[in-house]
Amino acid sequence: QVQLQESGPGLVKPSETLSLTCTVSGGSISNFYWSWIRQPAGKGLEWIGRIHSTGSTNYNPSLKSRVTMSVDTSKNQFSLKLTSVTAADTAVYYCARDKGVWFGDLYSYYYYMDVWGKGTTVTVSS
Amino acid sequence: DIQMTQSPSTLSASVGDRVTITCRASQSINSWLAWYQQKPGKAPNLLIYKASSLESGVPSRFSGTGSGTEFTLTISSLQPDDFATYYCQQYNSYSYTFGQGTKLEIK
Numbered sequence: 001q002v003q004l005q006e007s008g009p010g011l012v013k014p015s016e017t018l019s020l021t022c023t024v025s026g027g028s029i030s031n032f033y034w035s036w037i038r039q040p041a042g043k044g045l046e047w048i049g050r051i052h053s054t055g056s057t058n059y060n061p062s063l064k065s066r067v068t069m070s071v072d073t074s075k076n077q078f079s080l081k082l083t084s085v086t087a088a089d090t091a092v093y094y095c096a097r098d099k100g101v102w103f104g105d106l107y108s109y110y111y112y113m114d115v116w117g118k119g120t121t122v123t124v125s126s
Numbered sequence: 127d128i129q130m131t132q133s134p135s136t137l138s139a140s141v142g143d144r145v146t147i148t149c150r151a152s153q154s155i156n157s158w159l160a161w162y163q164q165k166p167g168k169a170p171n172l173l174i175y176k177a178s179s180l181e182s183g184v185p186s187r188f189s190g191t192g193s194g195t196e197f198t199l200t201i202s203s204l205q206p207d208d209f210a211t212y213y214c215q216q217y218n219s220y221s222y223t224f225g226q227g228t229k230l231e232i233k
Contacts, residue, residue: 035222045162045170045213047222058220061127094169101176103156110176111217112160116169 002027004095004117012089012124018082022095022117029053029076033098035113036069036080038091046091050098051078085124092119128152128218132225138233143204147228149197149214157193160215163208164227170213174199204230 008020022034035050049059051069059067063082071078082089096113103110129152139145149159157177162170172181174190177197187202201208209232214225 044227045215045224047224060221099175106156110156110158111222112172112175112215113162113170113222114172114175114181116171119169 002097002115004097004115006093006095006117006120008120008122010121010123012085012122013126014086014124015084018080018085018089018122018124020080020093020095020120020122021077022079024076024078024097029071029073029078033100033111034071034078035096035098037094037096037113038089039094039119040088040091048080048082048093087124090122090124092121094119127221128155128216128223130214130216130223130225132212132214132228134228135226136229136231138231139204140233141204141206145201145204145230147199147212147214147230149192149199149225151195151197151216154194155216155218158217159190159192159197160217161188161190161199162213162215163210164213165210173212 003025005023012018030053033050033052036048039045051057051071057069066083068081095117097115098111099114100109100111131150133148159177161174164170173184173188178190189200191198211227211229213227
């Protein structure tokens with residue numbers, strides 16, 4: 001079955017760039033959207049954005065100015081960069097697979113997250 | 127942006143109880159709602175998608191209903207493994223929003 005694994009530095013200095021990678025195993029990264037979600041300690045879930053295997057992206061408007069996502073299909077990986085970080089960006093960061101369901105009557109896809117990585121903790125501190 | 131409001135924020139119940147969690151959307155989202163269960167230190171786990179479709183492998187005591195702006199997650203008979211935090215999530219216009227979560231505690 002498909003498994004996801006987040007990796008990257010656990011400590012980032014304020015004003016620097018947070019960089020994380022999610023490696024997909026047990027399946028292909030192709031033809032899916034892949035999301036990043038974060039969760040500050042003791043708080044709820046916040047969707048950061050997603051990327052399709054073709055490179056198409058959608059970002060949370062509240063983070064859009066600081067977020068860049070990329071995909072490397074040859075490595076079955078996708079990545080997140082979050083610039084100008086502050087202590088407010090300290091959180092557990094999860095990657096997830098978006099599964100799509102076609103709604104013909106609405107001529108649109110509905111998506112939800114069916115596979116999640118275990119998460120990686122990123123602390124922003126000097 | 128579509129806002130999702132869950133109620134209650136905390137729910138105390140006993141093993142064997144039937145419990146219901148409500149999620150309200152700030153505008154209609156058709157049936158584009160999912161429910162997740164999260165245990166401490168773990169990633170969320172998908173329970174329900176498209177408002178009422180049970181994810182494979184999820185016990186049948188979990189069920190979801192609703193469409194438009196009001197949705198419910200029901201656990202028909204609480205088991206010890208069900209004490210966790212539950213989140214609803216909407217998808218609309220290429221974006222997701224989560225509810226703030228409902229913590230289900232042992233009474």
